[in-house]
Amino acid sequence: MTSAGCWVELHQAERRLGGGFLLTRRYVLTALHCLRELTSLDDSVDIVLADGRRVLGRVCQRDKDADLALVMISTAYDVKLPVLRAGIAHGGDDWHGPYRPAAVEAHLRGQVDRGTADYLCEGGAVIQALQLTAHQLLGDYSGYSGGPVVKGTPDDREPLVVGILLEQAPDRATPRRAANVLFAATIGEAMRRFDQFDVEHLMDAVHPASSMSPRDGKGDESNIDEAAETAEAWFARIEEWSQRGVLDPSRIAELKFVAAKTAIERRPHGDRL
C-alpha cells in the first residue's frame, strides 16, 4: 500500500471546500475551517476520492475549539480504496503530505520537530499536536489544511497517518508570511474529540444497551476518573498495559484468522472461497 490514495477533497456543488482523508471507510476527517463556506443549513458534501470517484457525505460533527470536523460517507456508497492505518509520530521522524490543493502545488515533506505535545490552537483548545518542519518554503501553506500527515517518505512500504494539518506558524520577521513550521492534531486527539469514536458509544452501537443483561456490581468502583490526557499519556498507557496479569481477550480471534489465512493461501488461483 502507498499513501497516494488516502486523501479526499470536499466539495459543495462545484465549489472546492478543502482537503481531508479517510479515517475508515465510513468517516472522513477534515479541518473545520475548510467547511467555512458551507451553509449551516446544509451539511451535505461531495467527497472526491483520490481515484476520482465521487461519493456523498454529511458533516456529522464539528469541534470549533479544536478546528476539526467529521464527515460520514453515505452508506449508499462503498469506498474501495484502502484506508491508511493510524499511528504515532516521534520527534525526528520523516513526514509527508500526500494531499495538495491543486496539481500545480508542491507536495509537502519534512521532519517531525516535536512528537505529541500540548498546543494551544486558534480555536482556543489545548490539543495534542505535532510540530512539523516543511522542506518546501512556500511562505503560505493555506489550502493544505485538513490533509493527512503521513509518517515516513512517500516510498515507505507501510505508511501511517499520524496527524491532520491544521495551522501554520507566522514568520516572526515577516508576519504576513508563514514560516515553514506547521502544526497538526494527532489522530488520537482527533478521535477523542468525536462521540462517534467514544468507546462506550461504540459498544452501544455494536451491542445496544437495551439488549444487555442487568449489570452486577453496579458502580461499586466506578468513581475512578479518566486519566488526564497529557503528553505523558502514551507512557501511562504502556504502563497500564504492562501491569496486566490477564491475557488480551481480543486475541481469541487469532485461531479463526489463522484458519482463514490458511484457506486463502491454499486457494487454487482464481477460485472463490
Added chain:
Amino acid sequence: MTDHWAAAIASAEAALRGDASARARASTSVLRLTADAQPPLRPGLGRDVARLTAMLEALGLAEESQALLRHVVSRLVWDPRSISLSTDVRNELAVSLADRGHIPAAGTLLATAAAFSARDEGEGVAGARTLANLAAVKFRLGDLDGAQVDAGRALGAGATDGSLLHRLQIRLLAHAVLAEVARHHGRDTEADELVHKIADSGRQLVRLLGGDHPASLSALVTLARAEFGSARAAADHERQERAVDVLAVAAQKTAATLGSRHPLSHSALVNLATSEFEAAQASGDEARLDGARAMMLAVSQRPEGEPRIVAEPSPAAVPSPYDADAERQATDVRLLDRPSSTVAPGPEPVDEAASLRFGVLGPVRIWRAEEPPAGPLAAGSPQQRALLAVLLLRGGRTAGVAELLDAIWGESPPARPVATIRTYAARLRRVLARGMLVTESGGYALHRC
C-alpha cells in the same frame, strides 16, 4: 533490577522522549542483558519485560524486542530456578509472551502457576486469573475442550478477593473463550447469552478505566468480534456490517493511542481483517472479497519483528495440570495405545508407553508409573528437557526445527544446532517408548503411542 535492565529501560524511555542517541544505547543494553545466562528472578520481572518490549517495539527495535522474549523463554521458562517465580510474575510473563506469539512457553508458565495456585493459594483471584489465561492459551492452540473446562473453572473459582477490575478482566476473558467455544460447536443460543455477558463486563471496564485505557479498547474489540459472530450465525448482514465498522474504528483508535506496533493494535487489525473477510464472503461482492483477502495477507505479513501469529488450528492440547495426581501437582500426559508404525530405533526403550508420566512443572521430568513409585528417569540436560517440554506442549503435533531452535536457545544457538537437536532426540528415544518420538515433516513430534 540489574544495571542492564535499568539501562535498557531508561535508554528506551529517553529515546521515545526524543533523545536520538538513546536508541542505540537501548539496543546495546538489550544485547547485554540477553547475554546474562542467569537473569535475576525478582518480583518486578514480569512488568519490566512488558514495559521494555513495548518501548522497543515503539522505537522500531523489533529484533531487540524479540531477542528479549527469546531470552526470557530460553533462560526463564525452561530454567529449573524459575520454580521460585511467584504466580503473579508467571502470569505477567505469560501475558507478554502470549501477546507476541510465544504460546507454548506461555502455556508452560501458566500450567505451573495453575498447579501452585491450587496447592498453595487456593483458587481466589490469582487462581482464577491463571485459569482464565490458561483457557485462552489452550483455545489459541486449538484445544477447545480444555479451554472450556478452564474458563468454567475460572468463573467458578468464586474469587471475591482482589479488585473489581481484576474480576472484570477475568470474567471478560473467560466469557470470550466460552462464547467462541459455544459458537464453534453450534450452540448459538448459549453463545449469544455469553455475548451479553461480554458486553456487560466490557461496559463496566470502560466506566472504571475510561475509554482510552488499553483494557477498554481490548474489551471493545472483543465485544465487536463476538457480536459479529452472533450476527453471522443469525445471517444478519446489517449487524455484521455494523460490527465491521466498529472494528475498523477500534483498530484506528488503538493504533492512534498505543502505536501501530503495539500487540493490541495488531490484534485489533487481526479482528478487523477476519471479520471483513467473513463479511465479504457473505456479501457475494467479488471485488470486496479480493480486497479482504489482500488485507488478510497483509496483516499476516507484518514487517519483521512485529508480533507474530504462531497459533495453528489443531485439536492438540496444552496438558492440564489438573490431570495430575495430587501428590506431585504435575502435568500428566496420559499416553494412549497406538500402533508404532513410525518407529525410530533406539537402544533399550521402555516397553510400555502407557507407563510413562511427564512433569513439566518446574524441571521437566519423566517417571515410570509403577508401584512403589521410583525416582524420575534421566531426562538429560536442561536443553534436552526443553526439547521434551516443547514436544509435550505440542500435544502430538510436529514442532519444526526453527521453532525448536527458538524455544531451546533463543538467539544464542550452539555451533551446530540442528545436529545438537538430533543428538538430544536420540538420547530421549533411549528413555521413551519405542515409536513415541518421531521425525516427520522436517521436525519432531511426540506421539501418543
